[in-house]
Amino acid sequence: MADKKNRKFIQGNEACVEGALYAGCRFYAGYPITPSTEIAELLSARLPKVGGKFIQMEDEIASIAAIIGASLAGLKSLTATSGPGFSLKQEGIGYACMAEVPCVIVDVMRGGPSTGYPTGPSQSDVMQAKWGTHGDHPVIALTPAYVQEIIPETVRAFNLAEKYRTPVMLLYDEVVGHMREAVTIPEPGELPVINRIKPACPPEEYLPYDSKYEIAPLASFGEGYRFHVTGLNHREDGFPTNDSKIIEEGIKRLMRKVENNKADIWKNEEYYLDGADIVVFAFGTTARSARYAITKAREKGIKAGLLRPLTIWPFPDAAVKDAAKRAKAIIVPEMNLGQISLEIERCACGVKVEPINRVDGEPINPAQILSVIEKYS
Amino acid sequence: MSTVAEKKQKLSVPFDYNRYLRPNKLPHIWCPGCGHGIVLKSLIRAIDKSALTKDQICMVSGIGCSSRTPGYVDFNTFHTLHGRALSHATGIKLAKPELKIIVTTGDGDALAIGGNHFIHTCRRNIDMTILVYSNATYGMTGGQYSPTTPVGSMATTSRYGNIEPVFDCCELAKAAGATFVARGTAYHTQELERILLEAIKHRGTSVVEILDQCPTYYGRQNKFKSATHMMEVIEKDGTVSVTQAEKLPPEKIKGKLLRGILHRVERPEYCDEYKKLTDRAQGK
Numbered sequence: 001m002a003d004k005k006n007r008k009f010i011q012g013n014e015a016c017v018e019g020a021l022y023a024g025c026r027f028y029a030g031y032p033i034t035p036s037t038e039i040a041e042l043l044s045a046r047l048p049k050v051g052g053k054f055i056q057m058e059d060e061i062a063s064i065a066a067i068i069g070a071s072l073a074g075l076k077s078l079t080a081t082s083g084p085g086f087s088l089k090q091e092g093i094g095y096a097c098m099a100e101v102p103c104v105i106v107d108v109m110r111g112g113p114s115t116g117y118p119t120g121p122s123q124s125d126v127m128q129a130k131w132g133t134h135g136d137h138p139v140i141a142l143t144p145a146y147v148q149e150i151i152p153e154t155v156r157a158f159n160l161a162e163k164y165r166t167p168v169m170l171l172y173d174e175v176v177g178h179m180r181e182a183v184t185i186p187e188p189g190e191l192p193v194i195n196r197i198k199p200a201c202p203p204e205e206y207l208p209y210d211s212k213y214e215i216a217p218l219a220s221f222g223e224g225y226r227f228h229v230t231g232l233n234h235r236e237d238g239f240p241t242n243d244s245k246i247i248e249e250g251i252k253r254l255m256r257k258v259e260n261n262k263a264d265i266w267k268n269e270e271y272y273l274d275g276a277d278i279v280v281f282a283f284g285t286t287a288r289s290a291r292y293a294i295t296k297a298r299e300k301g302i303k304a305g306l307l308r309p310l311t312i313w314p315f316p317d318a319a320v321k322d323a324a325k326r327a328k329a330i331i332v333p334e335m336n337l338g339q340i341s342l343e344i345e346r347c348a349c350g351v352k353v354e355p356i357n358r359v360d361g362e363p364i365n366p367a368q369i370l371s372v373i374e375k376y377s
Numbered sequence: 378m379s380t381v382a383e384k385k386q387k388l389s390v391p392f393d394y395n396r397y398l399r400p401n402k403l404p405h406i407w408c409p410g411c412g413h414g415i416v417l418k419s420l421i422r423a424i425d426k427s428a429l430t431k432d433q434i435c436m437v438s439g440i441g442c443s444s445r446t447p448g449y450v451d452f453n454t455f456h457t458l459h460g461r462a463l464s465h466a467t468g469i470k471l472a473k474p475e476l477k478i479i480v481t482t483g484d485g486d487a488l489a490i491g492g493n494h495f496i497h498t499c500r501r502n503i504d505m506t507i508l509v510y511s512n513a514t515y516g517m518t519g520g521q522y523s524p525t526t527p528v529g530s531m532a533t534t535s536r537y538g539n540i541e542p543v544f545d546c547c548e549l550a551k552a553a554g555a556t557f558v559a560r561g562t563a564y565h566t567q568e569l570e571r572i573l574l575e576a577i578k579h580r581g582t583s584v585v586e587i588l589d590q591c592p593t594y595y596g597r598q599n600k601f602k603s604a605t606h607m608m609e610v611i612e613k614d615g616t617v618s619v620t621q622a623e624k625l626p627p628e629k630i631k632g633k634l635l636r637g638i639l640h641r642v643e644r645p646e647y648c649d650e651y652k653k654l655t656d657r658a659q660g661k
Binding site for chain 1: 402431432433435437447448451452453454455456457458461464465466467468469470471472473475476493494497651654655657658659
């Protein structure tokens with residue numbers, strides 16, 4: 001039984017703050033935007049207490065730029081935003097991918113396009129998370145569904161960012177961002193916390209993109225390693241290059257960091273999936289409705305099961321392919337007009353894929369999902 | 378105190394720029410006649426006099442010709458996104474206040490795409506030295522008009538003469554809250570070295586606009602005969618030092634830009650204030 005002092009009744013955005021601090025986040029830069037603002041408000045109070053830095057920047061672009069700078073100066077760094085701000089941050093996300101700077105970007109998804117529906121939930125940024133910035137680049141995005149779960153998933157976001165030297169996105173919708181649930185704050189040591197590997201070599205031998213490593217150690221500015229960082233295609237030493245062979249190899253290496261480590265990055269929850277012939281694939285708040293619908297379906301003797309990704313990018317191809325082998329239909333509820341359902345079709349090996357979509361600013365409810373499950377039973 | 382003989386001896390030893398450069402990254406990309414290399418020379422000499430170590434300096438830039446400077450110098454160097462150098466620099470400075478931040482940026486990078494970051498950096502008075510290489514053009518992309526292109530000038534995007542009024546970089550910086558504002562030119566190299574040393578020593582946001590020439594684009598499109606012709610017309614005859622200006626009648630300084638330290642005040646610096654905030658938060 002958890003100690004009472006570690007029990008809290010908090011919002012999803014507060015859980016994100018708890019997770020960030022647990023992970024060792026010591027820098028936050030952001031710009032006010034609904035429905036993510038609570039993260040900034042809370043960190044403005046919490047970070048100075050632990051010797052961390054908080055700054056409200058002049059805009060969203062400046063915020064991602066500042067966390068990239070702070071990360072290169074050695075601090076674990078976070079920014080949080082929502083749809084319109086996420087669009088603005090894309091140039092910085094691309095830079096962080098290219099320059100391989102660890103950082104975490106929270107996107108509390110609201111309705112769009114444009115200013116859209118600031119106070120309503122949405123899941124319409126999943127493709128923006130994947131393709132929002134230009135050029136081929138690796139993407140890691142996590143999709144927690146419960147307030148409690150946001151804590152370890154925020155820690156995992158930092159861990160993956162530090163381990164793979166890449167930006168990691170945490171995507172959750174407005175419902176779980178603002179919902180209050182009872183949570184247990186993990187004890188120190190309870191969750192693994194990963195820190196980036198720093199170089200052990202003498203400064204004159206240091207290569208910030210050393211190709212002998214899959215992920216090269218990262219020095220911090222001001223610690224004697226006077227290295228160069230650029231968003232241009234670069235050599236192992238960090239300096240720009242026009243050499244076509246090095247350019248291509250550099251981009252392929254970026255992609256391989258995630259591609260070769262999918263098994264480590266993937267994380268799924270299965271609920272009654274064993275032997276399920278009707279599979280529901282859902283993430284975030286939608287997965288909570290799906291879970292309830294499946295419980296009801298099972299009570300009726302329908303063999304329905306849930307596949308819930310906690311990592312949406314890289315896409316859990318293997319798990320979907322595996323579930324598709326036994327399924328006669330895969331139902332894909334999502335609060336958008338069909339972004340992930342197309343990914344499912346790609347992996348479903350011809351199995352019928354039925355989307356359930358909603359963009360009216362209301363969450364998808366269990367009855368909606370149950371009625372589709374019953375259609376296939 | 379060194380003796381006269383020692384001073385003479387010191388002068389006879391040529392300044393070793395290679396101590397601050399990354400010689401294997403040369404030659405640089407700047408065109409013949411460009412002023413950026415001259416500015417770099419003054420900057421290196423100022424840094425040498427500042428007694429800062431190479432590890433203490435972080436040079437940050439955005440995108441453009443001037444933003445290639447960090448690649449050639451042996452500091453912690455950071456070539457960021459177009460217009461965003463100051464935002465990246467703010468992150469570094471706040472994370473590691475002991476670093477001395479020097480930003481090299483251009484008129485387009487700092488005053489157009491980075492205009493918002495420029496004014497807010499000045500407002501915060503966060504400790505960093507910002508060199509705005511102002512050559513009235515976007516050189517990297519081939520000579521388009523910028524926020525400092527004079528009205529009537531030709532550019533590849535103003536074929537009938539520029540109709541947009543200019544930003545006065547120094548007035549903008551001062552109004553936004555920078556606590557050290559100066560203007561130098563690539564023509565007046567020793568004066569620039571002195572200004573840059575003062576800017577680096579200043580605690581707070583210091584902005585130095587440096588009038589500089591782009592003979593390849595601005596010069597050719599505006600019928601300048603050569604780079605030196607541009608330097609004489611724009612940088613030498615187009616400016617007057619603040620000390621000289623005090624002694625001259627108004628008609629002699631009309632239409633000329635002032636050179637020298639134009640504004641210097643003391644105001645709380647951002648990182649110092651953040652340290653106090655941290656102490657308050659921790660109940661100290």
